[in-house]
Amino acid sequence: MKTILHLLKKEFAQFKRDRSMIAIVVLAPMIQLIILGYAANMDVRNIPMVVVNYDHSQHSRDLVDRFVNSGYYSILSYAESSSEIDSYIDRGDAAVALIIPKNFGNDLYAEKRPQLQLIVDGTETNTATTGMNYASMIISRYSQNIMVNRLDVSPGSQPAARVIPEIRIWYNPDLASRNFMIPGIVGMLLMVITINLTSLSIVKEKEIGTYEQLVVTPIKPYQLLAGKTIPFIMIGMADVILVLSVAFLLFGIPVKGSLVLLLFLSVIFLLTTLGLGLFVSTISRTQQQAMMTAVFFVMLPMIFLSGFVFPIENMPGFFQNISYLLPLRYFFEILRGIFLKGIGLTDLWDQALLLTLFGVAIFSMSALRFRKKIG
């Protein structure tokens, strides 16, 4: 135990003297959060739209107005027929086309189901998903209004048998993607910082030769392991708290659920990242190698495939299946669940269980490999 304390003391003494380290640990997370929070705020506005209106009734004009007034769309042009749409979308001028069929207004009141057509340029995934979400929201609100109006007109009559389903956008009603991003950023930062710090701090000692000096002392492998992981658990958790505070103070996004649960599950997640960090350190001889391995073979795939950049539902089936193997996926769901929905272990137990299993497995395998390398 004393040996571990000596190791921790040494680690923090070095840490204190390394200005670049402080920058990495304190400034980098804040800057990332702020940049991603503002710039990569995937809140889409003024999506260029082409409208083909075969109906020309008051109702269809109402609907188009709603698109414009929402602020999410701007009408690029009105086309005469749907055959013109292709060229707009192909050229990338318009991201969305709305086609209103003939007799739209009449059909609405005749209780037929009018078919609105929305064509979305799928090449820009982000705009597309948000665009579709906005459109469904606008359309559903519109149809709801009509029904309410009709109830007003003839209070006795039954509402139409066919109810246009209301699409509600849960948890993030104004679709502000910042809300969606910030829990992701917490997870990503935690991962990047702990994997890097753990692997680099070990490989750095290998590179400058102090590692050898450690190995000839009677330090036991488990003590060295503790000395090389505990500091980064502490730093990682401090960073989580830092990022949560900035998210709240700057963006006004509070943690809806239990903060304690969030911190606890973060520690569980750290088993995975520390394990991966140790693993990287056992296969790298220089800091550059370690950095490259960590970034390209561990972190980028995790970030891309765990639903941080692309929603998992939009990924090809093969990659969706792979994402089940990535603990970051579970951690993202947990973070978003606790952060945005305010749900607890009753709803998240399966994700938490998987996260724990992966964490324990990855950490113990890496720890064994690390021990063998020293012994």
Added chain:
Amino acid sequence: MNAITVKNLTRKFGDFTAVDNVSFDVKRGEIFGFLGANGAGKTTVIKMLCGLLTSTSGNATVAGYDINTQPESIKRTIGYMSQKFSLYEDLTVSENLNFFGGVYGLNERDLNDRIAWAVEMAGLTDKKGALTGSLPVGWKQRLALGCALLHRPQVVFLDEPTGGVDPVSRRRFWDLIFTLAEEGVTVFVTTHYLDEAEYCNTIMLIHAGKIVAGGSPRQLKTEHIRYPMLEVNCTGIIESLNILQQQDWVIESSVFGTLLHVSVENEEAGSRKIKEVLSEHNITVHGIERIVPSLEDVFIHLTDKP
């Protein structure tokens, strides 16, 4: 009893044999010098003895413990100073001492005593708060020695401790080694400097992974060079060397600075013949003198053989 026994120790890196079937003993309390050119395998032997590297085959004991089965016990009884400086440069002198003393499990009082001793020994009393990285090489090496000795090891391994150190600091470092040996510590030291080798009780010469000779400096000089050695002071060193090497009565010849060392069967006849043959080529001979061969002569004699 021997402090170290090595039997048929071998280490391969892939197809390359860095240490080839090496055997030797180190007596308790002696200064044991391990000599060899770059890449001879010195560091590899030390690393195997300290448990930093596994052996491919063979066996060795350090302080009575087997390197293959009792590496943990060995770690407690040895001190190790690696060839590459390996203390924390971003820690201060006293932080380094505290850390290494701490991980060797010294209790507080012992630790303070030993640190005071080490600081005094290394002459770092007013540098305790200095960052280790800012010290001159000679000071760093003394600090590294201090760190390696905090836990009072029975055997210390010093891998080229004076590489890149100025002559005054080198001499000072060797004084520390003598003091250690007087206290009964076994010192296993590698070096490139042949004057340092003269300070050792026993020398082992390793060449391309194999032991080529061993013994006290005196033994090496008398056993391996049996012919008289003449030191020739003349003009045109290189030309003279070429001429002498073509004579069948010259056993060995080599350049030593501005002089030639030449081995011949008989001192007087040899001396005469050298003068003759060199004057034939218009080379002026200033003087010829019989000398006691130095370790360097032995070294060249042993490793120059095809």
